[in-house]
Amino acid sequence: MKKRKIMLLTIGILLMIVFIFFGTIHYKMTQYVDTEPSKNADYLIILGAKVNSETPSLALQYRIDAAAEYAKENENTILIASGGQGPGEDITEAEAMRRELVDKGIPESRIFLEDRSTSTYENIKFSKQFIPEDAKLGIIVTNDYHLYRSVQIAKDAGLTVEGLPAKTPQITLLKAYSREYLSVTKYYIEKYLLK
Structure with a gap:
């Protein structure tokens, strides 16, 4: 009986720790x-997301829309479209973004394509080559659920950045947040425990 109580207490404590941990991540x-975000940033990095053949997914479209709106209001900001080509994609995510941005009236001369990345880490790493040497402030553009980790990764890479949140499609909300909890956990493990 005593062993059972200890076991239940231990399970209860572990569940409470897990609940607090994921609650903190959610917060x-x-x-x-x-x-x-601040006005007149030197650059935007728009993080890639799924492209269906040559058409941006709704998640990516929301990122493009947010970036275009900011770019129109801040005409000296350059845009770095960051994303390679994955399964089911006939063009790179960067190219899909470029096309949409141009359609929305953003001059091609302001858009730089980073078309090799396959992860958030690579988005940031490979985009750095397009950042002007005298740049002081950048902005990361991605769906709101993904912004916290993306900004942390950019700061870890030595960038001074803020976040510009794009909407998350309602249909993917539960799946997106669930996956991101695990991704943030992995990020913490790699940053703090595996160094």
Whole structure:
């Protein structure tokens, strides 16, 4: 009987720790949902997402829309479209973004293509080559649930950045947040435990 009580207590404590841990991650993620970035940033890095053949997924379209709106209001900001080509994609994510941005009136001369990356880490790593040497402030553009980790990765890479949240499609909300909890956990493990 005593062993059973100890076991139940241990399970209860572990569940409470897990609940607090994921609750903390959720809180940090939601802090970026309504964030308002500074005006006149030197550059935007728009993170890639799924392209269906040559058509941006809704998640990517929301990122493009947010970036285009900012770019129109801040005409000296350059845009780095970051994303390679994955399964089921006939063009790179960067190229899909470029096409949409041009359609929305953003001059091609302001758009740089980073078309090799396959992860958020690579988005940041490979985009750095397009950042002007005298740049002081950048902005990461991605769906709101993904913004916290993306900004942390960019800061880890030595960039001074803020976040510009794009909407997350309602249909993918549960799946997106669930996967991101695990991705943030992996990020913490790699950053703090495996160094």
